[in-house]
Each structure stands twice: as C-alpha cells, then as structure tokens.
Amino acid sequence: xxxxxxxxxxxxxxxxxxxxxxxxxxxxxxxxxxxxxxxxxxxxxxxxxxxxxxxxxxxxxxxxxxxxxxxxxxxxxxxxxxxxxxxxxxxxxxxxxxxxxxxxxxxxxxxxxxxxxxxxxxxxxxxxxxxxxxxxxxxxxxxxxxxxxxxxxxxxxxxxxxxxxxxxxxxxxxxxxxxxxxxxxxxxxxxxxxxxxxxxxxxxxxxxxxxxxxxxxxxxxxxxxxxxxxxxxxxxxxxxxxxxxxxxxxxxxxxxxxxxxxxxxxxxxxxxxxxxxxxxxxxxxxxxxxxxxxxxxxxxxxxxxxxxxxxxxxxxxxxxxxxxxxxxxxxxxxxxxxxxxx
Amino acid sequence: xxxxxxxxxxxxxxxxxxxxxxxxxxxxxxxxxxxxxxxxxxxxxxxxxxxxxxxxxxxxxxxxxxxxxxxxxxxxxxxxxxxxxxxxxxxxxxxxxxxxxxxxxxxxxxxxxxxxxxxxxxxxxxxxxxxxxxxxxxxxxxxxxxxxxxxxxxxxxxxxxxxxxxxxxxxxxxxxxxxxxxxxxxxxxxxxxxxxxxxxxxxxxxxxxxxxxxxxxxxxxxxxxxxxxxxxxxxxxxxxxxxxxxxxxxxxxxxxxxxxxxxxxxxxxxxxxxxxxxxxxxxxxxxxxxxxxxxxxxxxxxxxxxxxxxxxxxxxxxxxxxxxxxxxxxxxxxxxxxxxxx
DNA sequence: AAACTTCGTGTTAGCGTTCACATTCCGCCC
DNA sequence: GGGCGGAATGTGAACGCTAACACGAAGTTT
Numbered sequence: 017x018x019x020x021x022x023x024x025x026x027x028x029x030x031x032x033x034x035x036x037x038x039x040x041x042x043x044x045x046x047x048x049x050x051x052x053x054x055x056x057x058x059x060x061x062x063x064x065x066x067x068x069x070x071x072x073x074x075x076x077x078x079x080x081x082x083x084x085x086x087x088x089x090x091x092x093x094x095x096x097x098x099x100x101x102x103x104x105x106x107x108x109x110x111x112x113x114x115x116x117x118x119x120x121x122x123x124x125x126x127x128x129x130x131x132x133x134x135x136x137x138x139x140x141x142x143x144x145x146x147x148x149x150x151x152x153x154x155x156x157x158x159x160x161x162x163x164x165x166x167x168x169x170x171x172x173x174x175x176x177x178x179x180x181x182x183x184x185x186x187x188x189x190x191x192x193x194x195x196x197x198x199x200x201x202x203x204x205x206x207x208x209x210x211x212x213x214x215x216x217x218x219x220x221x222x223x224x225x226x227x228x229x230x231x232x233x234x235x236x237x238x239x240x241x242x243x244x245x246x247x248x249x250x251x252x253x254x255x256x257x258x259x260x261x262x263x264x265x266x267x268x269x270x271x272x273x274x275x276x277x278x279x280x281x282x283x284x285x286x287x288x289x290x291x292x293x294x295x296x297x298x299x300x301x302x303x304x305x306x307x308x309x310x311x312x313x314x315x316x317x318x319x320x321x322x323x324x325x326x327x328x329x330x331x332x333x334x335x336x337x338x339x340x341x342x343x344x345x346x347x348x349x350x351x352x353x354x355x356x357x358x
Numbered sequence: 359x360x361x362x363x364x365x366x367x368x369x370x371x372x373x374x375x376x377x378x379x380x381x382x383x384x385x386x387x388x389x390x391x392x393x394x395x396x397x398x399x400x401x402x403x404x405x406x407x408x409x410x411x412x413x414x415x416x417x418x419x420x421x422x423x424x425x426x427x428x429x430x431x432x433x434x435x436x437x438x439x440x441x442x443x444x445x446x447x448x449x450x451x452x453x454x455x456x457x458x459x460x461x462x463x464x465x466x467x468x469x470x471x472x473x474x475x476x477x478x479x480x481x482x483x484x485x486x487x488x489x490x491x492x493x494x495x496x497x498x499x500x501x502x503x504x505x506x507x508x509x510x511x512x513x514x515x516x517x518x519x520x521x522x523x524x525x526x527x528x529x530x531x532x533x534x535x536x537x538x539x540x541x542x543x544x545x546x547x548x549x550x551x552x553x554x555x556x557x558x559x560x561x562x563x564x565x566x567x568x569x570x571x572x573x574x575x576x577x578x579x580x581x582x583x584x585x586x587x588x589x590x591x592x593x594x595x596x597x598x599x600x601x602x603x604x605x606x607x608x609x610x611x612x613x614x615x616x617x618x619x620x621x622x623x624x625x626x627x628x629x630x631x632x633x634x635x636x637x638x639x640x641x642x643x644x645x646x647x648x649x650x651x652x653x654x655x656x657x658x659x660x661x662x663x664x665x666x667x668x669x670x671x672x673x674x675x676x677x678x679x680x681x682x683x684x685x686x687x688x689x690x691x692x693x694x695x696x697x698x699x700x
Numbered sequence: 701a702a703a704c705t706t707c708g709t710g711t712t713a714g715c716g717t718t719c720a721c722a723t724t725c726c727g728c729c730c
Numbered sequence: 731g732g733g734c735g736g737a738a739t740g741t742g743a744a745c746g747c748t749a750a751c752a753c754g755a756a757g758t759t760t
Contacts, residue, residue, distance in 0.1 A: 027716055038740045043718065051738055070480050074425065075716035077416040078745050085459070085481070092445045094639060099441055103434045103462050110461065115481055117427070118460045119452065120445050138412050139427070139457055243643040268640060275643040297436060298610060301585040301617040303645040369746055380710045385748065393708055417746035420715050705758065714749085723740070729733090 026067040035063035046071060077140060085115050086324065087136030089129065090147040092120040095241060095266070096296045097313055098147050101169055104317020105145055112325055117141060124148045124211065130159040137161060143324045145169060146177075149214050165327035167320045172213045173337050178327065180319045180338045182311040184214045187342035188221025191263045191291040191309055194344055196229050199353035200261035200289060206237045206249045206273065208265045218265050218293065239265065243272035250276025253288075260288055260353050267292035267299045270306055274349070278303070285351035295345050305347035312340055368409040376405035388413060419482060427457050428666065429478030431471065432489040434462040437583060437608070438638050439655055440489050443511050446659020447487055454667055459483060466490045466553065472501040479503060485666045487511060488519075491556050507669035509662045514555045515679050520669065522662045522680045524653040526556045529684035530563025533605045533633040533651050536686055538571050541695035542603035542631060548579045548591045548615070550607045560607050560635065581607065585614035592618025595630075602630055602695050609634035609641050612648055616691070620645070627693035637687050647689035654682055 032039040037060060044052050045060040052060075063069075077083040086109050090098045106116045119135055121128040129148065136144060143165035160166050160177065168179035188205075195203050205222045208215030219236055226233050237252065239245035246269030253259055254276070264270035270292035274284055282288055284304055292299060295310035319338050327334055374381040379398060386394050387402040394402075405411070419425040428451050432440045448458045461477055463470040471490065478486060485507035502508050502519065510521035530547075537545050547564045550557030561578055568575050579594065581587035588611030595601055596618070606612035612634035616626055624630055626646055634641060637652035661680050669676055 029716080039717085040719095040741080041739060044739085047718090051736095053738065056738080070476075072420070072716050073481050074416045074419040075745090076718075078414070078420055078715090078747085079717040079719080081718090081745075083416065088460075092449075094436075094438065094441055096436065099436055102460075106460055106462050107434075110477060115459050115461075115477065117457050118430075118444075118448055119457075120448050134412075135452060135457065139415050243640045247643055271640055272643045275645060275647075278645050298585045298613055298640070301589055301614045303617060303620050305617075371746080381747080382711080382749095383709060386709090389748085393706090395708065398708080414746050417715090418748075420717085421746075421748040423715075423748090701760100703758100703760080705756100707754105707756075709753085709755100711752070712750090715747085717745085719742105719744080721741085721743100723738100725738075726736095728735090730731100 026069045027072070028069075031060065031063045031067055031069050034067060035060045082328075083140050083142050084113055085117055085139065085141050086321075087133075087139070087141035087144045088116050088118045088147065089132045089136070089144065090118065090120050091124065091149070092122050093241075095268075096294050097149075097170055097311065100313035101147050101317045101320075104314040105147075105169075105321055108318045108321035112321065114142070114321075114325070121148060126159060133159055133161075137164065143167070143328050145320055145324055146171065149212050163333070165324055165333055167324040167327070169316055169320045170214060173339060175337075176335060178323050178334060178336045180316045180323065180340070182316065182340045182342050184217035184342075185221040185224070187293060187309045187311070188218035188263070188265075189225045190221070190342065190344050191218075191293065192222045192225035194307070194346075195261040195263065195289055195291060195350065196225060196231060198261075198289060198350060201231050201353075202234060202259050203231065203261040203263060204234050204237065204253060204256075204259050206239045206246060206262065206264045206269050208238075208269075209240050210238060212241075215265055222263055234259075239269045241266050241268055243268045243275070245269055246272025247276045249273060251280075253277075254280045254282070261290070261350075262288060263291045263293075265293050267294045267296045267302075267306060267308055270299075270308070270349075271302055274302055274304075274306075285349050289350040289353075291350060299345075300347060302349070304349050307347045307350040308345050310343045310345050312343075315340060368411045369414070370411075373402065373405045373409055373411050376409060377401045424670075425482050425484050426455055427459055427481065427483050428663075429475075429481070429483035429486045430458050430460045430489065431474045431478070431486065432460065432462050433466065433491070434464050435583075437610075438636050439491070439512055439653065442655035443489050443659045443662075446656040447489075447511075447663055450660045450663035454663065456484070456663075456667070463490060468501060475501055475503070479506065485509070485670050487662055487666055488513065491554050505675070507666055507675055509666040509669070511658055511662045512556060515681055517679075518677060520665050520676060520678045522658045522665065522682070524658065524682045524684050526559035526684075527563035527566070529635060529651045529653070530560035530605070530607075531567045532563075532684065532686050533560075533635065534564045534567035536649070536688075537603040537605065537631055537633060537692065538567060538573060540603075540631060540692060543573050543695075544576060544600050545573065545603040545605055546576050546579065546595060546598075546601050548581045548588060548604065548606045548611050550580075550611075551582050552580060554583075557607055564605055576601075581611045583608050583610055585610045585617070587611055588614025589618045591615060593622075595619075596622045596624070603632070603692075604630060605633045605635075607635050609636045609638045609644075609648060609650055612641075612650070612691075613644055616644055616646075616648075627691050631692040631695075633692060641687075642689060644691070646691050649689045649692040650687050652685045652687050654685075657682060 119132040149170040237249045250273040292308040295308040299306040370381045461474040491512040579591045592615040634650040637650040641648040
C-alpha cells in the first residue's frame with residue numbers, strides 16, 4: 017500500500033506535469049508573460065482549473081523579493097474616519113490583488129507606531145498605509161524605514177510622507193463661515209485632542225473665518241472626540257449666555273453638547289446653533305438633526321492605495337499629497353441668530 | 359570598485375557567520391529549541407541584535423508549511439460589534455505572535471464569503487476568524503475548506519464551526535423583562551435584518567419574556583440596524599397609542615426611534631420607554647440617555663483568538679462554543695408605566 | 701574500558717516560486 | 731537550402747528558512 021501522495025495542495029510542478037509543460041511555462045501563464053502560444057496557455061489554464069491549483073504567495077514573495085501584502089496601521093477607535101478608511105483601503109487593495117495586514121495602535125506615540133511598523137516590516141509588506149492622524153512635528157513618522165513605500169491618510173499635508181487628506185482648515189472655515197452667515201458673532205469651538213493634526217487645522221480654519229469677519233475670538237475648549245467631552249464642554253458653556261453658536265470638531269462631541277444644552281434648557285437651534293464634523297450616519301437623527309461637515313473617507317482610502325501602489329511600482333518613495341474638499345451638510349441644528357422657536 | 363554587497367537585509371546565514379555558528383543553530387535559538395549552550399545562544403542573540411536581523415516570515419512559512427498569519431473576515435459596517443471585535447482580535451493575535459489579514463464583505467452571502475475565504479486561503483493563513491454574523495442555516499459557512507481551522511464570532515451558537523457569542527436570546531429577554539418589570543404590557547420589538555442570526559435570537563428572547571408574562575405579542579417591526587430604519591419604525595408607531603414600550607435591537611435604531619418620537623411629541627420615557635442594544639459609547643448622550651444591553655466585544659475577540667490558536671496548535675478542527683452573558687445598562691429612557699413627567 | 705546514551709552542533713535537502721540563461725523550434729532571407 | 735533571428739519553451743540555481751539526519755564530544759552505563 018502506497019502512502020497517500022495527494023496530501024499536499026498542488027504546486028506548480030503538478031500543474032506543469034498535467035499540462036505537459038515545464039513549471040516555468042506555468043509561471044509565465046500565471047504572470048501574463050507575452051511569449052506563450054495560445055494553445056499552450058489554454059492547456060495550462062485547464063490544468064490549473066482541473067487541479068484547483070492556487071499559487072503559493074509565500075513562495076512567490078520569497079523568490080521574487082516582493083510581496084502582495086500591504087500593511088495598515090490605524091487608531092484603535094470607533095471614530096468614523098479610521099474605520100471607514102480601513103474598509104475603503106481593504107477594498108481597493110484587494111481589487112488590485114493585494115491583501116491588507118492590519119495593526120492598530122492605542123495612541124499615536126512613537127513607541128506604539130514603531131512597534132506596529134516593525135511587526136509589519138517583518139511580514140515583508142510591500143508598503144504601509146498609516147491612518148493614525150499623527151502630528152508629524154513630533155516626528156513619529158521618522159521611525160519609518162526609509163526604503164519602505166508609505167502613505168499616510170488623514171495626516172499632516174506637509175508631511176515628508178505622501179498622503180491623502182481632507183482640507184481640514186477649509187472644513188473648519190466652512191463650518192464657521194456658515195454660522196457667521198447666519199448672523200452669529202460669538203462662535204465657540206470645541207476642538208479635538210491637541211496631538212491630532214486634524215484638530216489643529218480645524219482650529220486654524222475657525223480662527224481664520226472669525227478674524228476675517230472681525231468677530232471675537234473666544235478661547236478654544238479642548239475635547240477628546242468623545243460625546244462625554246462634548247457634554248462637559250456644554251456644561252461649561254451654560255454660563256456663557258452670549259454664546260449663540262458652537263462649532264464642534266466632530267459629531268460625537270456635538271452629540272454630547274446637544275445633550276448638555278437639552279438638560280440646561282437651552283434650545284438648539286433656537287438659543288444656540290451647533291455644527292459638527294464628519295457627518296456620521298446617525299447625525300441626521302440627533303435631536304435636532306445635526307448640521308455637519310462631511311469627509312469622503314472612501315475616496316481617501318482609494319486614493320491612498322493608488323498612491324501607495326504607484327510608489328511600490330516605481331520603487332521610489334515619492335512625496336505627493338492629495339487634498340480633498342469637505343462638504344457642508346445642512347440640517348436643523350443651525351438657524352439664523354434670534355430666529356423664532358421652531 | 360566592488361558592487362555594494364550590503365544591499366539586502368541580513369539573512370540567517372549572515373547572523374551565523376557573525377556568531378561563528380551554523381545557520382541551523384541560529385534557527386534553533388530563534389525557535390527556542392532547548393539544546394543550545396547558553397554561551398552560544400548569547401553569541402547568536404548578540405549577532406542578531408548587532409545586525410538588526412529579522413526573520414523572513416515568508417521563508418519560514420514556505421519551509422515549515424505553517425504561517426503566523428490569521429485571516430479575518432468582517433462585515434463592512436460601522437456597527438460597534440464588528441469593529442470592536444476586529445480591534446480585539448488584532449490585539450490578541452499580535453500578542454500571540456500572529457498577524458491579521460483583514461477582508462471585509464458587504465453582505466454575508468455565499469459568494470462574498472467564498473471570495474474572501476479564497477483570498478485568505480491563498481495567503482496560506484493559519485486559520486480564519488469570521489465576524490460576519492451569518493445565519494448558518496443558509497450554510498454559507500460550508501464554503502470553508504474542511505481542513506482550515508476556523509472560528510466564528512457573533513454567529514450561530516449551534517453552528518458546525520467553533521464560535522464565541524453573546525447570549526442574544528438572554529439579552530432580548532433581559533431587555534423585555536426590564537420593561538415588563540416597569541409595568542409595561544405592550545412591548546413592541548424592532549428587530550434587525552432577518553438574515554442576521556443575532557436579530558432572530560433577540561426576537562426569541564423578547565417573545566419568551568412576553569409569553570412568560572402573559573403579555574400580548576405584537577407584530578415585530580423589521581429594521582436594518584440603521585437610525586433611519588428606527589426612525590421609520592417610530593413614525594409607524596405614532597399611530598399606536600397603546601404602545602408604551604419599545605425594545606430596539608440596537609442603539610442606532612433606538613436613536614432613530616427617539617428622533618421620531620421627539621418629532622411627534624411623544625415624550626421618552628414619560629409616554630414611551632425605550633431599550634436599545636449594544637451600549638455604544640454615545641448611548642449615554644442621547645436625548646434621553648438610553649437604557650441598553652451591553653456586550654463585551656473585547657472579550658469575544660480575545661476568546662475567539664484563543665479558540666483559534668488552540669485549534670491551530672492541535673491540528674484538528676474541534677467544535678466548541680463559548681457564550682458570554684450580556685449586561686443591562688440602566689439609563690433614562692425607561693421608566694415605570696404612567697410615571698410623572700421627569 | 702568498550703558500548704551505549706545524551707547533548708550540542710553541523711550538513712544537506714527540500715519548501716514552491718522566480719530569475720537568468722540555455723535550448724529548441726520555426727519561418728524567412730539571401 | 732544553409733544560416734539567421736525571434737518566438738516558445740526548458741533548465742538550473744537561487745530566495746531564506748526548517749526538517750531530518752549525521753556527527754563528534756561529552757557523560758553514563760555495564
């Protein structure tokens with residue numbers, strides 16, 4: 017009795033034998049090499065089909081020195097941006113024949129980032145997509161191996177690493193401008209954590225709109241993206257009756273704000289107008305539905321993969337930045353100053 | 359002028375040379391093989407350190423036939439469950455020396471699932487974690503290669519594949535029981551999409567609590583997890599004044615419900631009590647703060663990795679199911695029937 | 701003291717690809 | 731019709747690692 021030889025999955029040589037060609041010809045068919053006679057190609061394809069052959073990517077990576085896997089580093093949060101981008105990246109990568117190895121970091125400090133990177137480098141990923149919206153000034157990105165193609169998403173548009181971003185400053189400007197246009201004068205901003213590059217840029221946009229309009233420039237209230245921090249900010253603002261408008265740096269904080277104002281009997285938008293940021297799916301169902309700034313994360317994901325694959329293809333780490341425009345979504349949390357109760 | 363030989367990263371033989379041993383000894387040190395003299399081990403470790411050597415995982419996978427990569431299939435949604443589980447899985451896997459290759463599916467049909475699986479199989483992942491809470495009755499999981507270790511999360515607790523789940527029926531029962539205890543009699547349920555196994559189980563729990571209490575059994579309203587669908591359900595319920603309590607199968611739908619009731623002047627919890635499910639971070643900041651059922655996704659993620667690694671280690675695809683208990687989180691969206699306005 | 705063990709280490713042969721080069725085939729020109 | 735050139739295919743050696751076995755130097759038994 018012979019030992020069962022069909023135990024391991026078919027390899028290229030098995031296909032070659034079945035098609036009566038050499039393994040190299042099989043390889044050529046697989047990689048779309050031009051010089052293969054159509055008849056031979058068909059024979060090989062038939063053998064592949066019949067044996068259920070699948071190329072072994074580990075072997076391919078070893079032999080060729082390049083892998084078809086991308087590394088993705090993201091922030092471990094439920095925020096729309098990172099999550100939506102992750103899905104978009106995965107989808108785009110897969111449709112280009114790449115797979116995505118994901119790593120998440122709890123915070124964007126140098127050490128976590130460097131741990132994640134080395135974990136991914138060890139898997140010999142072909143390139144890195146970094147969603148963590150890290151502030152490049154603390155140079156956490158300098159831990160990147162200089163040869164490794166990399167793209168950042170939602171990061172510093174001035175960074176030394178290629179990246180795709182939404183114009184956060186413009187977003188902040190648009191939100192504030194909208195409130196100014198409604199006649200508001202004192203517009204408070206609840207910003208995100210200071211180590212988030214996006215948070216800072218929204219502040220800049222807000223400030224620019226205010227100075228441009230000659231409006232007062234109140235102190236920024238610093239939140240942490242959470243509804244809780246928005247709520248806390250809202251309780252602070254209860255004792256500031258001259259504040260008729262608030263621009264929250266994301267929708268979650270805006271939600272907390274709405275909650276706090278509701279508890280304190282300050283009606284939105286009658287007494288106070290509120291604009292959020294992100295336009296999460298639930299924003300339209302807050303009480304009241306929230307005016308917000310939408311970012312196209314799906315597009316960012318796609319673009320970043322595109323950028324990365326181009327770098328991988330060319331073999332050089334080019335620096336290129338793509339900036340997308342945000343979009344104002346009007347709902348019921350904003351109204352002209354002094355408007356009658358709705 | 360010689361060509362630069364230091365171009366490629368150091369390999370095992372380089373370390374071996376530096377430590378004056380054979381590459382096999384380096385391999386032994388790396389894999390914790392017992393029979394290595396401490397002095398030799400130290401010498402090898404020093405060489406590794408000095409050269410900055412990192413094992414090439416592709417080569418290791420090829421030579422050993424086993425990889426240290428897990429495949430993860432998840433649903434492409436912003437729902438708390440899948441996202442939180444994904445992060446927990448990644449964290450647990452990494453701390454056990456594994457990496458996670460992620461794939462997302464738009465829906466849980468046979469074809470998407472099978473595409474994802476074959477994409478991951480091709481990368482020769484050591485095992486699969488499937489978050490898609492697929493109904494096993496349509497046997498979408500039968501596309502799994504029978505030899506591949508696999509674990510499902512949030513899936514059918516009776517499935518032929520090992521899995522970790524929260525007791526959804528109990529959750530549904532607890533939510534409904536809570537409302538019954540407050541004196542409510544007509545408790546409507548807005549369930550999730552029918553192809554979600556969890557949705558069905560919550561319905562069962564709801565129904566059991568009602569029949570047990572001899573309460574009427576209203577028609578289920580079918581939603582799709584979105585706030586919009588909760589909102590639509592809420593508008594339907596406007597014309598049912600005998601309904602004093604609603605159990606929504608997730609917090610997003612509960613949010614839509616709150617919105618609809620607010621628009622129609624039905625006060626929560628004075629006129630209607632509402633219970634949600636998931637306890638998302640924002641639930642405490644809804645208007646009013648939402649009573650909900652909490653699930654420990656982090657624990658599910660950890661447990662599922664544990665289960666999977668055990669299967670991989672033993673080499674057999676055992677079937678084992680772990681069930682965790684949900685937890686009721688009381689807030690302000692529920693009150694005794696006929697309670698005075700708060 | 702010869703003959704086993706055991707430990708520590710080295711040697712060799714794969715794993716399934718791709719790459720560089722060698723070879724064969726065939727049509728075409730002079 | 732012999733020689734040429736490009737298209738089609740084959741051959742052998744990597745890639746960096748692990749597995750299996752071989753081997754010498756100890757220690758242990760008889």
